[in-house]
Amino acid sequence: MINWQLAMAVLGGAAVGLGLFLAVREALPAAPALAPALRRLHQPPGTAVAGGRGADWLGGFSRWLRPPHRQLALIDRTPEQYALSVLLSALLGLAVPTVLSAVLFLAGVPLPLAVPVLGSVGMALVCALLAHRAVLAKADAAREEFRQAICTYLDLVALQLSAAHGPVQSLERAAAVCDGWVFDRIRESLRIAQMQMHSPWDELQELAERIGIHELGDVGAIMRSSGSEGAQVHETLRSRADSLRDQIRTDNLSRAEGITSRLDIPGSLLVFVLLGFVLYPFVARL
Structure with a gap:
């Protein structure tokens, strides 16, 4: 006859021991893996080293979705x-109508089967589209911030060149002055160029092509002429910064005008509503 109390005690002790073993194993420092560290060192920013079956199917799913690589x-x-x-997001949209239908069913309000099915599919598509749009909106905001930071970077590089620093040193010193994620990306690219024995302007142009910021590529193109031909380009950098500021100002004004024109529509509808309230008593008396 099996002693169930003893079996449960043994199983409970084994579960507690396994939990303690896993906790101690995670707490102890592990030996660093050299190969992943080297891959992270030489990979471009914004990419990750994938591994395992979960990453394989997720990578295949991402390729099927055709993600916006530059925005990402x-x-x-x-x-x-x-x-x-x-x-x-799609799974969340898929689950919400199903849960609501189950709650209504328990409350005594049964729904046809087509209602939760179609609702789940529709909500899944809407939530997935909203997640995609959120990525694009975040990328647009980041692009505007990056362009504004490039104006400051152009001025700083021009100041460093005016102070008789070399092209490479000017790029590095100008990037080290300011904080923020934009200058972190620039410093990371310059660091990669230094470690891989590349020219920094080529690395900046590669970063500009990867993230879709052509203004950063202009910095690399201007500094290439300074590094290879020895040209004095600090005036060119200042003029490019001024033109970029004018372009950003023009884009902001056009965007503001577009928003203002869209606000005219509800204003016009409000006028018609008020006009209806004023004319209704006269029309009712006829």
Whole structure:
């Protein structure tokens, strides 16, 4: 005859021992893996080293979704993270109508089967689209911030060149002056160029192509002429910064005018509503 109390005690002790073993194992420092560290060192920003079966199917799903690579690289997110966010949003939209239908069924209000099915599919598509739009909106905001930071970077590089510093040193010293995620990306690219024995302007142009910020590529193109031909380009950098500020100002004004024109529509509808309230008593008396 099996002693169930003894069996439960043994199983409970084994579970507690396994939990303590896993806790101690995670608390102890592990030996660093050299190969992943080297891959992270030489990979471009915004990419991640994937591994395992979960990463394989998630990578395939992300390729099927055709993610916006430049926008993701700009906000420093991987296609796998984008696919996971879209998938979780779709699952959330899929679950909400099902849960509501179950609650209504328990409350005594049964619904036809087509209602929760169609509602779940529709909500899943809407939530996935909202997750995609959120990524694009975040990338647009990051692009505007990056362009404004490039204006400051152009001025700083021009000041460093005016102070008789070399082109490479000017790029590095100008990037080290300011804080923020934009200058962190620039410093990271310059650090990669230094470690891989590349020219920094080529690395900046590669970063500009990867994230879709052509203004940063202009910095690399201008500094290439300074590094290879020895040209004095500090005036060119200042004029490019001024033109970029004018372009940003023009874009902001056009965006504000577009928002203002869209606000005219509800204002016009409000006038018609008020006109209806004024004319209704006269029309009712006829």
